[in-house]
Amino acid sequence: MKRVFLIVCDSFGIGEMDDAAEYNDQGSNTLRAVSKSDYFSMPNMKKLGLFNIDGVDYLPKEKSPKGIYARLKEKSKGKDTTTGHWEIAGLISKHPMPTYPNGFDKEIIEEFEKLCGRKTLCNLPYSGTEVIKKYGDEHVKSGDLIVYTSADSVFQIAAHEDVVPVEKLYEYCAIARKILTGKHGVGRVIARPFVGKDGEYTRTSNRHDFSLEPPADTMLDILKREGLDVIGVGKINDIFASRGITEFVRTKDNTDGMNKTSKYLEKDFNGLCFVNLVDFDMLYGHRNDVDGYAKALSEFDKWLEGFLKELKEDDMVMITADHGCDPSTPSTDHSRECVPLVIYSPMVKETKNLGTKDTFADIAATILSLFGVNSETISGNSLL
Numbered sequence: 001m002k003r004v005f006l007i008v009c010d011s012f013g014i015g016e017m018d019d020a021a022e023y024n025d026q027g028s029n030t031l032r033a034v035s036k037s038d039y040f041s042m043p044n045m046k047k048l049g050l051f052n053i054d055g056v057d058y059l060p061k062e063k064s065p066k067g068i069y070a071r072l073k074e075k076s077k078g079k080d081t082t083t084g085h086w087e088i089a090g091l092i093s094k095h096p097m098p099t100y101p102n103g104f105d106k107e108i109i110e111e112f113e114k115l116c117g118r119k120t121l122c123n124l125p126y127s128g129t130e131v132i133k134k135y136g137d138e139h140v141k142s143g144d145l146i147v148y149t150s151a152d153s154v155f156q157i158a159a160h161e162d163v164v165p166v167e168k169l170y171e172y173c174a175i176a177r178k179i180l181t182g183k184h185g186v187g188r189v190i191a192r193p194f195v196g197k198d199g200e201y202t203r204t205s206n207r208h209d210f211s212l213e214p215p216a217d218t219m220l221d222i223l224k225r226e227g228l229d230v231i232g233v234g235k236i237n238d239i240f241a242s243r244g245i246t247e248f249v250r251t252k253d254n255t256d257g258m259n260k261t262s263k264y265l266e267k268d269f270n271g272l273c274f275v276n277l278v279d280f281d282m283l284y285g286h287r288n289d290v291d292g293y294a295k296a297l298s299e300f301d302k303w304l305e306g307f308l309k310e311l312k313e314d315d316m317v318m319i320t321a322d323h324g325c326d327p328s329t330p331s332t333d334h335s336r337e338c339v340p341l342v343i344y345s346p347m348v349k350e351t352k353n354l355g356t357k358d359t360f361a362d363i364a365a366t367i368l369s370l371f372g373v374n375s376e377t378i379s380g381n382s383l384l
Contacts, residue, residue: 001345001370002314005261005273006363008088009300010081011281013324013337014071015055020336023079025324028335030285030293032058033328037294042301044308045319048342054356055338068343070354070383072320072362079334080152082187082211084322085239085276089218090364090378097153097187097212101125104155108184109147115175119144125151127286127332128203132158132194136201139163145172146192151333153187155180158203161193166206169193177210185212188238205252209238217377219364220244220274226373229271233260236274246271254279254296258303265310272367285325286332293327308344316345316370320363343383354383 013030020026034040035058042050049065050056076083076093083093103123113119119142121135126148132139135146139160146158155176159169169191176189189210194203214221221244223230232240232248234257242248251257254277264273277300284293304319311317324337338356341363361380368375369382 001316002270003273003316004367004370005265005275005315005317006367007261007275007277007317007319008085009280009319009321010276010278011285011323011325011334012321012339013326013335014053014340015338017073017336017338023336025335025337028324028326028329028337030324030326030335030337031056033326034290034294034297035059037291039291039298040294041298044301044305045342048344049351049353050340050342052353053340065351066344068348068352068354070341071338071356072341072360073338073356073358074323075359075361078153079323079336080187081322082153082239084360086214086218087360088320088322088363089220089240090361090375090380091214091216091218092359092361092379098184099151099153100149104147104149108179111179112147112176116145116172120147122146122148125149128156128158128192129287132201132203133199136160136194137199154190155186156190156192158192158194161195161204161206166193170208173208173210187212209235211239211241213241214243218244219368219378222368222373222375222378223272223371226371228371229269231264231269231271231273233257233264233273234276235278236276239276254300258300262307265307271371281325285327288327288332290327311346313346316343318343318363320360357383
């Protein structure tokens with residue numbers, strides 16, 4: 001195999017995990033929820049075997065699927081983006097990353113304010129759109145930074161681009177990242193710039209994630225050491241704190257991410273192109289927008305048809321997710337769900353249902369085996 005395109009449809013879960021009750025996610029099923037929308041259309045993923053995966057008993061099966069497919073459970077503790085992507089890359093997290101349902105500890109905020117030279121607002125779990133609606137005017141007037149979190153392990157800083165220039169906001173995030181280590185080592189510190197005036201504010205595409213560095217080698221580190229290309233599209237470089245990446249591009253939205261992935265299909269490289277399409281989660285899952293989520297999946301499926309036609313004989317596409325975010329439940333947070341894995345390559349002549357696997361890390365083990373690289377230090381087992 002010369003090139004593998006690993007595409008993460010962020011939050012595209014396919015049904016609750018066995019331990020979903022521990023996360024208050026009983027009954028969550030992102031695929032089932034969005035499939036009820038009139039805008040849902042995924043004929044190309046259906047042809048590859050998506051609807052034939054274990055547990056997907058509410059959609060019509062494909063008689064002769066063209067892909068290899070499986071349902072993957074998450075072995076790590078948690079349901080956040082960082083934990084999910086790390087496990088996809090072969091690193092299982094034994095302990096959940098810290099969350100702050102009552103806001104961050106007083107000493108954290110005081111240290112952050114001291115080092116930044118600015119006061120803060122909010123310090124509570126909040127929706128990203130609601131927090132700027134409520135605190136935006138006060139922030140613009142005072143210059144105080146809007147600090148908030150969610151059910152995930154995140155420290156988020158929102159600031160108006162005319163009040164705090166984007167690069168300065170990134171500096172503040174870097175300060176927070178240095179503070180938030182050890183027992184307070186949140187998965188991500190996220191810059192959330194916005195624009196607008198008089199209570200009418202919108203977030204911009206200048207978001208930037210400052211992730212905790214993986215505590216051990218991932219698939220990306222190993223591939224890079226072996227001299228293979230490791231290309232990150234979207235927030236992949238951020239999630240892995242630039243570790244194991246040889247080249248990366250950021251994206252504005254799903255459409256931009258798909259277009260940039262298509263550009264890499266035109267390039268001659270040898271290795272992995274790791275893609276995150278975040279709109280499913282950020283714009284639709286967290287906002288409980290079932291129809292928006294369905295439209296985004298339909299757009300992805302339509303793009304996929306043309307992408308698959310351009311694959312070379314020694315190319316492979318692997319499509320998966322990092323957690324769920326069921327937009328039909330009262331919660332606006334991630335959900336503890338199994339995820340799909342759909343694999344297609346022109347050189348694979350025999351399709352197969354691989355059943356249900358115990359860890360996302362099987363993806364990393366499979367990719368390393370495809371490139372003939374030793375995967376003994378990686379969790380998971382090769383599926384091919």
